[in-house]
Amino acid sequence: MFCVNSPLIHNFHNMLEIINYQFFQNALLVVLLSSITAGIVGTYIVIKRMSLISGSIAHTAFGGLGMSYFFGFNPLLGAIVFSLASAMGIALVKKKSNNKIDTLLSFLWATGMAIGLVFIFLTPGYATDLFTYLFGNILLVSNFDIGMIFLLDIIILAVVFLMFNSLLAVIFDEEYSETRNIPVTVVNVILFALIALTVVATIRVVGIVLMIAILTIPPATAQLFRHTVKTIMITSFLITLVSGIAGLFLSYYFNLVTGPIIVLIISAIYLGGIVLSKMRA
């Protein structure tokens, strides 16, 4: 039996105490909200193999983020505009020619970053904030951020619920979908827009640079053990949620930077999953 003064109990008590703080509650809430969207949209990204497209949309978002930061708006607003615009652009170019997509993705990726960096460097006091957007800082979310992320969650959930079958049909087989008169380009635009909104909803957690990890690694892990799209989405959500919460506590107690810790936990679960699935087979 533990004695009341045991350091373990004491630490555990401390650990729970932090939950009473508003900033920590906010962080937990954002982890929950972004796990939902990352789990769902990340699954689409992995099964359609769209990592590069997502990375490109995320880095383009940084351009808008930097711009609105400079002009004094909430950075997430600019990120939404830029990421949505890049999503549209990618979907339309993809319709015309699949070959040109690769160049477009690199162009958006680098140009978005460059625009963002220029504007953030032009703004006084850039250094810490720059770090925040590139690598995330979930402990600094404002109420406005939370409201916006909540709204994005609602939109994404509603679209996925309403369009589950047509999204899946187009992701699985575009050509056949076209012969069924499904408006493939419209569905693709919506799919990429979902990615754009998810990017914005997760910037606060892991930042632009590490975004691709939270979007792709949990679904890839889930895919090792789950074999339908819905179960992969749910499992992936749970992996992200657990990693996010664990990362929050670990980074708080060991004074580490949150985003990278969350990503490392996600990666560790992935490696564990691979070992486990190999052992099973």
Add this chain to the structure above:
Amino acid sequence: MKRKEIIKIENIFFGYEKDKDILKGVTFSVYEGDFLGIIGPNGGGKTTLLKLILGLLRPRRGKISIFNLPPQKAREKIGYLSQFKDIDFDFPITAYQVVLLGRVNKNIFKHYTKEDRLATDKIFQKLNIEKLKNKKLNELSGGEKQMVFVARALVNNPRILFLDEPMANLDIHHQESFYQLLQKLNKEVTIIIIEHDLDMIKKYAKEVVCVDRCRRGAVKYHGGELTEEKIRKSCSV
């Protein structure tokens, strides 16, 4: 008895690049109940022709009508089995879901109805592949995958079935039984099949069209036995 003309292709010109037409003045008709084999050399434009008929591509010149409608408007009546090139077989999906997805249509908010599930059940029954229903796509053998995609092509009760080299990924033993299935299906649907194996065409097809970019167009042969000679003739216009 005169059979009903269901596809009319008139003087089609098409090329992917400017001034480089692959199809030059292709003209022929397909009649209800046809079992039409499309043959011709690789790169001759067989798949291109099929895509034009499906309305996935638009001809530069000429006119295609299906049931007197433009191709895009007639798609409801067409079942399509593509070459498997673009399908990801590791996609997390069961055989049943693949076929059910075939029911999704122009309504992007479509949710499945009882009718969709009934049609899906029925086609699994009809093709005698019910045991595959709950299998994952990557658990299926080549022949089984083929059957599942045929089921998807048939799940909307099409009047015409298009197949683009369905044998490309199949071993030789499956060929014969697959063609026997097509022959049975042909009692209810018109079949248009791209096939490079002339033996199969000779044995099972009732009509043949040769598509070759070097020639002016395609000529269709039908009626009576399809002999080597007739096939060769159709290819040497």
